[in-house]
Amino acid sequence: MSGMDDLVKFLASSETEQQWSMHVLETVSLMFRDQNAEHLASTGQARSSVERVTDMKELEILRQREMADKKSRVFQRGTRHSRFGGSYIIQGLKSIGDKDIIYHKGLHTFKNYTPDLGKNIRRVPKRKLQAKDTEVHRRSAFNVRLFLKEFCVDFLENCYNRLMYIVKDHLIREKAQQHDETYYLWSMAFFMAFNRLFRFRPELVSETVxxxxxxxxxxxxxxxxxxxxxxxxxxxxxxxxxxxxxxxxxxxxxxxxxxxxxxxxxxxxxxxxxxxxxxxxxxxxxxxxxxxxxxxxxxxxxxxxxxxxxxxxxxxxxxxxxxxxxxxxxxxxxRVKRKKKKKPSRSEEQQKSPEELEEIWKTLSVRLSSCATGAESLPEEVVPFDAASEIPVEEQRSEALVRIQNGLFSGQAAESLVLLRSAREVWPEGDVFGSSESGPEEEVELLKQIFFADLPRSSQVDDNEEQEEEEVEEEIEEELTSxxxxxxxxxxxxxxxxxxxxxxxxxxxxxxxxxxxxxxxxxxxxxxxxxxxxx
Known part of the structure; x- marks a missing residue:
């Protein structure tokens, strides 16, 4: 009666009032937030006989439910104690024994019977509770629905495309306030549904299709x-x-x-x-x-x-x-490809000058001495051979030497020492990994010889080393994605x-x-x- 709807439509369609576009869309969404587009689109139309029959069935179900509730309330008003309500046998439902379950309560509560009756309800933590639906749909009075339907028709014909274009532009250029895109999303869903259900005209919603x-x-x-x-x-x-x-x-x-x-x-x-x-x-x-x-x-x-x-x-x-x-x-x-930062190869390590190797060994020998004397904690025993490999264990001795040398090159002093001692127990013959009576100084000297030795390398050893270090590299090294x-x-x-x-x-x-x-x-x-x- 006040003509506020005409004012809203004027603001939505006017070229000179574009600054109010977000406010207009918010107002419209608040007008229709509890309405159902399907109900509005069908308002005022002659209902078919099928719809009438469906409505009659729904009313009959509601009436019967109300009668049943009244009857159950009458049964619940008894003056005597509930234990005198009678005992009943539930046929076909066995108790702990072979006999049927005996039900000691009134028949009006039988439909709620479950085997869990009387048990303590298991408490569900609040963070594990199911999320509740917050949607509310209400059916307004007939004259209100007619008014809203006419507003929707006029809004689609004169305002929708232009308003949605301006609002989308504001959202993309970040001229709107935070979370204003929710009004845009809601309006798109509601008015496109109304247009589809009322008289489908794609040109009225062309901006959002x-x-x-x-x-x-x-x-x-x-x-x-x-x-x-x-x-x-x-x-x-x-x-x-x-x-x-x-x-x-x-x-x-x-x-x-x-x-x-x-x-x-x-x-x-x-x-x-x-x-x-x-x-x-x-x-x-x-x-x-x-x-x-x-x-x-x-x-x-x-x-x-x-x-x-x-x-x-x-x-x-x-x-x-x-x-x-x-x-x-x-x-x-x-396809996403991850490029890792290249790690220096083993050949590059070996190609270093003797002076550079001597500098590396000075810092490495101090750590090896403290590990050998027990000043630092050592990791668990390492298996020096690959049991799943096709190469016999006796022939994997050279590979164990290469693994020790690789560990020294990468600065893993404690791991190299443990690997040396484990290899000594597997291959005691020839004292290649030192004798069983070797002291800390002798072990450090033997590791020095392995560090400076020019050991023959096979591609299989390098591949195995890369596979073992792959997970560590992913965490440490920088990854480039393309x-x-x-x-x-x-x-x-x-x-x-x-x-x-x-x-x-x-x-x-x-x-x-x-x-x-x-x-x-x-x-x-x-x-x-x-x-x-x-x-």
Whole structure:
């Protein structure tokens, strides 16, 4: 009556009032945050006989439930003690013995019977509790819904594309406040759903139906997940934002699927161009697999999982239809290569001048002396031979010498001394590794001879050393990553098989546990994925 709706629409469509675009979008989102786009779109339309029958059934179920509650309250008002309520035998349910269970309580509480009745409830830690759904949908009065429906129609026809373009520009240029992109994501999901369900006109939402929008949502989804892991105090807030981004992504895919069935050929061509792009780029194909693997029921509610399953179902359905009838489909493939900082080879160590080797030995001999005399703690005994090698143990003696020399070159004094003593026990003949009665000084002198000796090396020894030191090098050395973009032939069956992993199936089974509360469409999506013949 005050005309505030006209003022909001004027601010949204005026070229001179662009500075208020974020405030207008926030106001609109607060107007519709508790509304359902499907209910608003169907307001004022003549209902079919099927819908009437469905509503009558729902009312009858509610009436019967109310009658049952009244009857149970009457039974609970008894003046006598509950132990005089009677005893009943539950046929077919055995107790600890072979006899049927005897139930000593009233029949009005029998439907809540479980074998765990009377047992201590196991306390679940707060950090392991399932995340609660915070979504609230309410059905407003009929005249209010009519008003909101008319507002949505006018907003789509005159304001949506322009306002969303300005808001997106503010978000990209970081002119908006923190978390303002949530209003953008919510508005995209709501108004695109309303447009699709009321009178589908793709030109009214053309601003948000593009590949750039897919990229924007995918970036925000990734950012929200990373923040959910790092900012643990606000993890539930980040999970809510992640859910908003997923809903926008779901509605975007649903709109494109609706465009496929349009009578206008230009609309179908536009949909085909967008699908070519999103199916080609690897990030969009891998997004759902990543979300399933990263799902955490302690932070993300069950409604998030429901939307994820339904969106994945539609995406796979569209991808299968896109691949059908085509011989070859080329898609983007990315490979990450890690380049390690080059480590000096053994030959470079040996090519050092005698003066440099003498300098290294001066510092090394001090440590060896303290290790030999017991001043420093020594590591555990090292096996000087490779039991799995095809080379006999007797012939691995030269390799043990090379290992000792390599340890000295790398400054591992204690490890080299322990390896020398272990090799002495394995190969005592010839006193190659010293005699059993050698003292600390003799051991240091023997290690000096090994350090300066020109030992023959085989490629196999160097390869074994590199494999042993690979994990240490990854932690110590600097890594340089490079991404190589290539193309490969896409196989839909191989892509589907990637969903057959424990992390993905676990989330589907988690949703299947509440099949009674799920909608028929949600259960259909779950069963379709878990069905053994769906591949």
């Amino acid at each position: 593009s590949v750039r929008t897919f990229h924007f949502i995918e970036q925000n989804l990734t950012n929200y997940y990373e923040m959910m892991l790092t900012d643990k105090k606000e993890a539930t807030s980040w999970a809510r934002r992640m859910h908003l981004a997923l809903k926008a992504y779901q509605e975007l895919i649903t709109t494109i699927n609706e465009m496929d069935h349009s009578k206008d050929e230009s609309v179908r061509d536009s949909s085909k161009v967008i699908k070519n792009n999103i199916f080609y780029v690897m990030e969009y194909r891998e997004l759902f697999l990543a979300l399933f693997r990263k799902f955490d029921e302690t932070k993300q509610p069950r409604s998030f999982l429901k939307d994820l399953v339904e969106t994945t179902h539609l995406f796979l359905k569209m991808l299968e239809k896109f691949c059908k009838g085509k011989r070859t489909i080329v898609v983007q493939n990315r 991404v190589q973009v290539s193309e490969k032939e896409f196989n839909f069956l191989d892509y589907m098989k990637r969903f057959a992993s424990s992390s993905v199936v676990k989330t589907y089974v988690l949703l299947l546990k509440t099949y009674q509360q799920n909608s028929s469409h949600t259960n259909h999506c779950v069963v379709k994925m878990l069905h053994p013949y769906c591949l």
